[in-house]
Amino acid sequence: MANKPILKEVLRDRGVSRRGFMRYCATLTSLMALPAAMAPKVAQALEGAPRPSVIWLSFQECTGCTESITRSSAPSLEDLIFNAISLDYHHTLQAASGHAAEAAREAAMKAQDGKYLLIVDGSIPLGNPGYSTIAGISNEDMLRDAAKGAAAIIAVGSCAAYGGLPMADPNPTGAVSVSQIITDKPVVNIPGCPPIAAVMTGVLAHFLTFQGLPDLDELGRPVVFYGDTIHDRCYRRPFYNQGLFAKGFDDEGARKGWCLYELGCKGPVTRNACATIKWNGGVSFPIQSGHGCIGCSQPDFWDAGSLYTAVASPTADITPVAGMAAAAGVGAGVAVAALNAQSKKKTASESTPVTVQELGDKQ
Amino acid sequence: MTAVSVERGVEALRQQVDASVASYMSSCIHCGLCAQACLFYTETGDPKYTPQRKLEPLYRVWKNDFTLLGRLASMAGLGCKITDEFLDEWEELIYDSCTLCGRCTMACPVGIDITAVVRKTREGMVASGHVPEGLIGAATRAVEGGGPMGDLLPALKAVIRRSEAATGIPVEVDKEGAEYMVILSAQETVGFPEIVEAYSKIFKQAGVTWTISTKAFEGTNVGIQIGSRDIARTLVQRVVDAAEELKVKAVIAPECGHAYTALRWEGPNLIGRTYEFDVVHITELVDQLIKEGRIKFKGKHKSKITYHDPCQTNRRGGMLNPPRAILAEISENLVEMEDAGLWNWCCGGGGGVGANERADELKTKVFMRKKRQLDGVKPDELVTSCANCRNIIEEALDHYEIDLPVLGLTEMVAEYMETDEIEEPAADKAVKGEDQ
Amino acid sequence: MIGDYPGAWDGMGEPEQSVLIEIHRAVSALLEDDSESVIDVSTLPLGVADLARLEDALGQGEVEATIEAGGKSTVRETGVSGVWIVEHFSESGSVLAKTIEVCEAPTILRAHREDIEIGRDELGRRLA
Amino acid sequence: MTEPGMDLLMWARGTGFQIAIGVFLFGLVLRLIEIFALRRKADVAPPKGDAVSGGLRTIFTRFVPAPGFAALLPAQIIGGVIFHFGLLFIVFFFVPHIAVIKDTFGVSWPGISSAVINALTVLTVAILVVLLVVRLKHPVRRYLSDFQDYFIWALTVVPLVSGYMAFNAVGPYTIVLAIHVLSAELLIALIPFTRLTHAFTWVSSRYYNGAFAGRKGTMS
Secondary structure (H helix, E strand, C coil): CCCCCCHHHHHHHCCCCHHHHHHHHHHHHHHCCCCHHHHHHHHHHHHHCCCCEEEEEECECCCHHHHHHHCCCCCCHHHHHHCCCEEEEECCCCCCCHHHHHHHHHHHHHHCCCCEEEEEECEEECCCHHHCEECCEEHHHHHHHHHHCEEEEEEEHHHHHHCCHHHCCCCCCCEECHHHHCCCCCEEEECCCCCCHHHHHHHHHHHHHHCCCCCECCCCCEHHHHCCEHHHHCCCHHHHHHCCECCCCCCHHHHCCCECHHHCCCHHHCECCHHHHCECCCCECHHHHCCCCCCCCCCCHHHCCCCCCCCCCCCCCCHHHHHHHHHHHHHHHHHHHHHHHHHHHHHHHHCCCCCHHHHCCEC | CCCECHHHHHHHHHHHCCHHHHHHHHHCCCCCHHHHHCHHHHCCCCHHHCHHHHHHHHHHHHHHHHCHHHHHHHHCCCCCCCCHHHHHHHHHHHHHCCCCCCHHHHHCCCCCCHHHHHHHHHHHHHHCCCCCHHHHHHHHHHHHHCCCCCCCHHHHHHHHHHHHHHHCCCCCECCCCCCEEECECHHHHHHCCHHHHHHHHHHHHHCCCEEECCCCCECCCHHHHHCCHHHHHHHHHHHHHHHHHCCCCEEEECCCHHHHHHHHHHHHHHHCCCCCCEEEEHHHHHHHHHHCCCCCECCCECCCEEEECCCCCCCCCCCCCHHHHHHHHHECCECCCCCCHHHCCCCCCCCCHHHCHHHHHHHHHHCHHHHHHHHHHCCCEEEECCHHHHHHHHHHHHHCCCCCCEEEHHHHHHHHECCCHHHCCHHHHHHHHHHC | CCCCCCCCCCCCCCCHHHHHHHHHHHHHHHHHHCCCEEEEHHHCCCCHHHHHHHHHHHCEEEEEEEEECCCEEEEEEECCCCEEEEEEECCCCCEEEEEEEECCCCCCCCCCHHHHHHHHHHHHHHHC | CCCCCHHHHHHHHHHHHHHHHHHHHHHHHHHHHHHHCCCCCCCCCCCCCCHHHHHHHHHHHCCCCCCCHHHHCHHHHHHHHHHHHHHHHHHHHEHHHHHHHHHHHCCCCCCECHHHHHHHHHHHHHHHHHHHHHHHHCHHHHHHCCHHHHHHHHHHHHHHHHHHHHHCCCCCHHHHHHHHHHHHHHHHHHHHHCHHHHHHHHHHHHHHHHHHHHHCCCCC
């Protein structure tokens, strides 16, 4: 594995023309929000880039992230980019299993020490390591071990990035995110449940092209893809601006494609590229299909109130609080009223009429 | 407690707090619009005269003693303090710079009856000994001598004699069973005695029986002006006793704002019951007599006149229409001042300010507002129906050296009323001639 | 960033005007020293209507080409010779990238040495 | 790890909202009982007019400024009127606000165009700024103003500005929305404990004022 073919050779072997490659670089450049004039540089970098070794670890996850990255029909950006890397370990995708698989991982880690790319999906159970092990190795141990020699770590999916569903209240496994364990290395988070394939490959392309990581925000997300909210980029935004909202999933507003805010769309508080890159090769995204964004790429999204409650609407039932507060108000009010009545009565009974003789006779 | 004190003042204020006060105090957002309604602010430009500031003493009592937060704050020693110094400072605001005219009450966007609050606050000022000297003197004379100017019985008797001589109509005093009992304002007895002649003529013509009680002929109630319900009650009680003793159908409140307020609106509440007689203002009665066709007019006043609405009978008293209904009968050239009617400006001397010598300079200064109103219409004569307004305006016109006669409405009615020639004695004309 | 959406803020001035100025400069530069320029349309603050007005202003040129290279791409020359609109489509037909290129011919249109070599070799094998 | 502001927003939507509504209801009920339990002595003077109709009349007539006042203090009077109606429309007719009310109380009504609300917000905030300037400059208002007057001004302006920012995507949405919700909650919670109580007692104060006048046969 030491002498991996470079991308240029891979492309030629696959019958991709130069035009196809240029086209790929142009779309990639646009996707990564680089200046259009950078396209030739991207092409140049990709041509000569050695295929880096990639180790993909899957912990407490549902394989949705892997499904997402593989479920794109060829030939596509995703397909192309996967030919640009050497996926040395991915226990769902690799042919090898058992000891052979683990041996491949260890071999790759040793051979590419300090150079391989570590991709993680799924959260890590710290409550009881027994909840998730691979070949008898706890997720935490495997992650720490693999992270040591990694050139970069990419946490793919909301579970790896933020703990995701396993961490949802009451977090029975004590799940944590990758960055909660790995604190001495930059971790790129690509949240989403699952993340958009093009976003994953876009980050890989960036790594390949520039031999480094893209600009990250304070939550470790590539700004290029997570800089705007779904709402910012939503094609239904004009309806929001006009105050036209669907009130139900089958009402007139829904049929007319009005804003889904009132149906609980989390677009305004969700940062992702769904509204621009879309899903299934740009076919659609949830809002276009008539369902509000559920905010799956946000930390703790599962605990952020009902999926069908507007983002600013109360999440708590106020009835008991309101009842208690009103009752307390009545209690306090009646008490104060009683005190007031008493003091007025007392004052009235104690007061003596003012006489003219007293007027100028100030004490 | 035998002497007035801050504690006694606070107690008196406490008794003034009711749901309306609590609602008012909860509503003020310090918008300051009331300042523009108050001639003490508009004529001096000094923001301290803003009516809102006059809420402060009662506000503090309410806050400290009638709200949960205030009670807690007081317990923690953080309550708003009410001290002698504080009340000293507010004395000027409550007495010298408020005529209880009620314009601020009309202007407040959230509906605070500031005037009522000032009236209530005076109760506390009285009980704490923060009353202007002039009012103390007037109150003492009223309680001990029968009227704010002392015992006016001799003066009244002289006025009656003069009237009888002038009109030839006898005035029956202390006559039990008369329909109406007339009370007078001290200012009328002393300054405008012709009013008795007017009453005589009008009632004679209209066939109304009336009397004057020698026990209670004083209508002015200094207790209301000074703001002491105890003193006010004593004075109202005199009138009530006399009227009920004489078994009159109604007492006629004179052309005097506070006399009307005292007897008509505050009196029953002061003595804690409704009277056995009605209270009717002379202007209302005249208006009624005209409507019933019992008095008619023989001509109209030709020169240009304007009418000054007294605050207490008009805005605060409820007589919005009668004065102008009467004027329509007797005048052919009535011009209205700016803001006339419901929004009329005060003469500057109501609410006890006129009796408070300390406020003389301020009172004269704020008359500028009335002066501007008058300058706007330039009347030949000014008509009003309040002896106090009349007195204040005459004094101020003198001060500003303006030559403008001030007439009483009832006297004008008598002058233009059609009388049965046969019954009019020749002596009347002779006496009138002498007067002129 | 509301600029990409139908109907939003339409008619608020003429934002395409500044893009036309930029294109004018780019064309001048091409004439002066052969320097080529590329503008990524998705980065322009233009709404759909603005874009339509921009394309109207540029007009229709003489060349229209469709390229099938790992997906469909189109190249259209505008009424201003040397100004090209290049679009790359996904298999579902949505636009992956759209650029305005100011050059003699867009790179994607040209035959590349690598491909020419492959073609020559292929042709050579057939002739052999 | 949490999106900045998300914890705050979640707290505001849950516990914060409960606290705000709780404090508000407690305070409002307390204050209303405190006020009205003081009652009024029955007036035994025979009435000349009707107190109830006078009271009801004044509740409505006070929407119209006193004659001549608008010309005298245009910024304050016209500004004040527009501000109050602006606030009313923004609070109760912005569709997302109606959604909150619907989710909380189960009642809803049609909203008005968000673009109109957006413009109204700019206008309302501008008027608030003008009113602040008036408060700082006008001798009477400055003289009357204390800390609380400025405090409730800020209390009112923050939800308006943050709401505008949230709607127009100025600044980080989640944080801005969290600030918007929290500041609105603070405003709601403090209504019964500040001069903002006038939002309720204006009705009773005007009624009392008008009723006293109505009983005397005059108008107020």
